[in-house]
Amino acid sequence: MFKVLVSDPISDMGIQQLVDASDVLVDKKTGLSEEELIAIIGDYDAMLVRSQTRVTANIMGAGKKLKVVGRAGVGVDNIDLEAATQNGIIVINAPDGNTITTCEHTFAMMMALARHIPQAYKKTVSGTWDRKSFLGVELRNKTLGVLGMGRIGSEVAKRAKAFGMNILGFDPFMTEERAEKLGVKLGSVDDIVRNADFITVHTPLTPETRHMIGKSQFDVMKRGMRIVNCARGGIIDEQALVEAIDEGIVAGAAFDVFEKEPPAADHPFLGHPSIIVTPHLGASTVEAQENVAIDVSEQVLHILRNEPFMNAVNMPPIPANLQSKLQPYFELGEKLGSFIAQASEGAVQEITVQYAGELAEVDTQPITRYIMRGLLSHHLGSEQVNIVNSMHLAKQRDINIIVQKSHKSKDFTNLVTVSLRTKKEERSVAGTLLTGYGPRIVQIDKYPVDVTPEGNLILIAHNDKPGIIGSVGTLLGNNNVNIATMQVGRQLEGGSAIMVLRVDKGTPKEVLLQLTDMSGLNTAKEIILP
Ligand SMILES: NC(=O)C1=CN([C@@H]2O[C@H](COP(=O)(O)OP(=O)(O)OC[C@H]3O[C@@H](n4cnc5c(N)ncnc54)[C@H](O)[C@@H]3O)[C@@H](O)[C@H]2O)C=CC1
Numbered sequence: 001m002f003k004v005l006v007s008d009p010i011s012d013m014g015i016q017q018l019v020d021a022s023d024v025l026v027d028k029k030t031g032l033s034e035e036e037l038i039a040i041i042g043d044y045d046a047m048l049v050r051s052q053t054r055v056t057a058n059i060m061g062a063g064k065k066l067k068v069v070g071r072a073g074v075g076v077d078n079i080d081l082e083a084a085t086q087n088g089i090i091v092i093n094a095p096d097g098n099t100i101t102t103c104e105h106t107f108a109m110m111m112a113l114a115r116h117i118p119q120a121y122k123k124t125v126s127g128t129w130d131r132k133s134f135l136g137v138e139l140r141n142k143t144l145g146v147l148g149m150g151r152i153g154s155e156v157a158k159r160a161k162a163f164g165m166n167i168l169g170f171d172p173f174m175t176e177e178r179a180e181k182l183g184v185k186l187g188s189v190d191d192i193v194r195n196a197d198f199i200t201v202h203t204p205l206t207p208e209t210r211h212m213i214g215k216s217q218f219d220v221m222k223r224g225m226r227i228v229n230c231a232r233g234g235i236i237d238e239q240a241l242v243e244a245i246d247e248g249i250v251a252g253a254a255f256d257v258f259e260k261e262p263p264a265a266d267h268p269f270l271g272h273p274s275i276i277v278t279p280h281l282g283a284s285t286v287e288a289q290e291n292v293a294i295d296v297s298e299q300v301l302h303i304l305r306n307e308p309f310m311n312a313v314n315m316p317p318i319p320a321n322l323q324s325k326l327q328p329y330f331e332l333g334e335k336l337g338s339f340i341a342q343a344s345e346g347a348v349q350e351i352t353v354q355y356a357g358e359l360a361e362v363d364t365q366p367i368t369r370y371i372m373r374g375l376l377s378h379h380l381g382s383e384q385v386n387i388v389n390s391m392h393l394a395k396q397r398d399i400n401i402i403v404q405k406s407h408k409s410k411d412f413t414n415l416v417t418v419s420l421r422t423k424k425e426e427r428s429v430a431g432t433l434l435t436g437y438g439p440r441i442v443q444i445d446k447y448p449v450d451v452t453p454e455g456n457l458i459l460i461a462h463n464d465k466p467g468i469i470g471s472v473g474t475l476l477g478n479n480n481v482n483i484a485t486m487q488v489g490r491q492l493e494g495g496s497a498i499m500v501l502r503v504d505k506g507t508p509k510e511v512l513l514q515l516t517d518m519s520g521l522n523t524a525k526e527i528i529l530p
């Protein structure tokens, strides 16, 4: 039974599929401190959060069973991604479910700002009928600067068009073609800052975007401009903004997010006549909350059940159209990695993965992650290594990973070759998928073979001479080790050769030693594959 902890208020309807799943137990415990979470997280396989819970390195470290942290929303700045990767915990988010809702909130804020709605409301309900103090401005014909033209920024731009605004956008990933389609003129941050009547920011908070609007930007802005932040506190320098308002540069600001949430009671925005605020409500609609909770619950279920999943934040995504093509190679890759780790001796220094054939045309990084998982699991234990941290663990250990691709594959549609260099030796294993038969090892070092990579194998290096196969069979038989299949590979008659035996159960160490002592036999290694 998988245990899932929901530690922030998340839509009940959205997590219903988790509650209904017969293999999942859901616990809702919101508002816990870091210490309280550390005390209980060891029981859980998954954790669902919004932006309140700070998922720290200490929580991840204590989450011995934790496989996934699911963020029911977009921003993952409350989750220590580095620690997640180190601990092999997958972090996923729900990137699409709250786009429209947050875009609409941005628009609500922009209009409220243009027409002083919160201030006018406050005065009216307090009994003062004041029609003079709240002269607003139209949006029509104004220039809206959009910093960050991703999902939300693009939707804001579309709606701003309908209001007759001219849009000036900046995003490092926005192409001219897409900008043209959206009716957006592309400009630099400086163009936007100098020319916009309204600015709205829709980037994540990164070292690059932190205070991307600060004193030097405010100093060159149009007098009377207005600014909105429904993305992340800290993109706009709060202190510099208050000064720019006081100097008469900025006419008003609308903020949904703060550098520190909740803001201190004496935060200069609170009660400022020209600044309107909401308490991080951008994603707070019934629809968005259901959407993000449904999306994240679905992916968490996939992860817990070891099924293909989407929206991982701490590993590169697998495009949907490639998932089914790559999927069968994950098992093959893991087996090849495990095989070569067990076959070789000495500390691993370098791994070369060669993808030949059709695979050369696609992004094979996910397969490499599985190869590394198989390879490192042998030394570090399968509990420690997974596809999230396998590359990271290799890097930590200074293992050099070289990936090579070739469109040509002589005998197979696709061939994956894993070569490993240790302090002592260089070994390689190659595998393919045979239609209707599944994974096959087709080459070990320089010897062609045909081995189904599963179960208990014995890999023997020997000299090709009469009688050796019989002697191996007799010795194993005498020790009650039953041979299921046998493969022999050699390059030249009478030269060096290998033998791969599949046996019905584990081979005792002393039997392996006796094999190694046989004349004409060089090494005998047990290899166990899942
Ligand atoms: N207030 C709220 O409740 C909510 C806030 N958000 C926040 O809104 C922001 C945007 O979300 P989405 O549009 O879904 O994300 P997104 O990932 O689709 O878009 C972000 C865009 O920012 C761009 N960007 C990154 N660095 C930049 C830079 N230096 N200058 C200009 N552009 C840059 C990226 O290229 C990307 O296109 C995020 O910070 C997210 O956390 C999202 C949902 C709700």
Ligand SMILES: O=C(O)C(=O)COP(=O)(O)O
Pocket (backbone or CB within 6 Å): 050, 051, 052, 072, 073, 074, 075, 076, 098, 280, 281, 282, 283, 284
């Ligand atoms: O999705 C996001 O990035 C948000 O900021 C929404 O945060 P929330 O889930 O409302 O705490």
